[in-house]
Amino acid sequence: MGYKVVVVGATGNVGREMLNILAERQFPLDEIAAVASPRSTGDIIDFGEDGRTLKVHNIEHFDFTGWDIALFAAGSGPTKIYAPKAAAQGCVVIDNSSLYRMEPDVPLIVPEVNPDAIDGYKKRNIIANPNCSTAQMVVALKPLHEAAIIKRVVVSTYQSVSGAGKAGMDELFNQTRAIFVGDEPEQSKFTKRIAFNVIPHIDSFLGPDSGMDGYTKEEWKMTAETRKILDPEIEVTATCVRVPVFVGHSEAINVEFEMPISVAKAQGLLREAPGVMLIDKREDGGYVTPVECVGDYATFVSRVRKDPTVENGLALWCVSDNLRKGAALNAVQIAELLGRRHLKKG
Known part of the structure; x- marks a missing residue:
């Protein structure tokens, strides 16, 4: 027996990717439903490579009763309305928005890092998916922290x-294209021109009362979520920058440890860590860039080296x-973990 799964926000970038990954990983499905806003109702979208299609349902009228899992990729607004409804109807919500991440009674899960935390999902029937930049970083940090x-x-x-959605990619x-043909580039999604530029600003700025005055909400997310997922004692400071790349986030990370750890030891741990692919050669091209990571499941780590500015440091x-x-x-990995530990079928 399989599961009855709903993908909410199925017509967006992340929702479509959820459907792709469910098919690629052969998630055990008895039934799958694609749900989105009223403007997408009735649209037909592909599911899997066997020519199967799904008709999009209207979120406003969808009944979650009898469904096992709902993968939400709809943004905080619709999620605030419909996730509690789904949870109350007995469907476990796995939410990709930031809405529930820091709620103390909602597990924030990266399966390779803190799988045991999923056992707390029954308090609200909701599980939170972390911020994109946090997720890849804690996968890389977990074996080193241990x-x-x-x-x-x-x-x-x-x-x-793509972290800013379809509008960001379109911009x-x-x-x-406008720059190449000599037109004036139009700007609407981002605060400055993104083509051939970088922007040190993602999400809104925080004020003096936040305790992180001058940081952005994206930077705060990396700090707060890393502590919740990995260890509340870790100090984190982040600078989050938007770059003119369509898909793939990159991070330059400097880590200070309580105990000595050699480069060779770190490389060995990363080589064996779940979810990590170590590609670290001291030669031209001996590292991974966003272009190579697109479409892959792994978190790639390269350029592991000693940070000589602190006593026990790596970069x-x-x-x-x-x-x-x-x-x-x-999100799909969380669904798989949930199935193994709590929603066993057959």
Whole structure:
């Protein structure tokens, strides 16, 4: 027997990727439903490579009763309305928005990092999926933390425009085309021109009362979520930057440990860690860039080296497909974990 699964926000970038990954990983399905806003009702979308299609249902009229799992990729607004409804009707919600991540009674899960936390899902019938940049970073940090205990993380991100949805991807494409043909690039989604540029600003700025004055909400997410997922004692400071890349987030990470850890030891741990692919050669091209990670499940780590500015420090480069590990893949992995531990069928 399989599961009855709903994908909410099925017509968006992440929702479509969720459907792709459910099919690719042969998730045990008895039934699958695609749900989205009223403007997409009746649309036909592909599911899997065997020519199967799904008709999109209207979220406003969808009954979650009898469904096992709902993967939400609809944004905080619709999620605030419909996730509690689904949960109350007995369907376990796995939410990709930021709405529930820091709620103390909602598990925030990266299956390779804190799988045991999923046992708390029954309190609200809701499980949160972390921010895309947090997810890939904690996958890389987990084996190192277990070996030498992380004290402090300094991270700079290079985040692709797909993190801002279809509108972000369209803006990069249209601005790039405009520049090539000599037109004035139009700007609407981002605060500055993104084509041939970088923008050190993702999400809104926080004020003095936040305790992180001058940081952005995206940077706060990396700090708060890393502590909730990995260890509340870890200090994290982040600078999050939007770059003119369509898909794939990159991170330059400096880590300070309580105990000594050699580069060779770290490389060995990362080589064996679940979800990590170590590609670290001291030669031209001996590292992974966003172009190579697109469509892959792994979190890639390269350029592992000693940080000589602290007593026990390492620096590394981390790359992942943000639509996959940063969103859709992690949600499906949570569903798989939930099935193994709590919703066993047959």
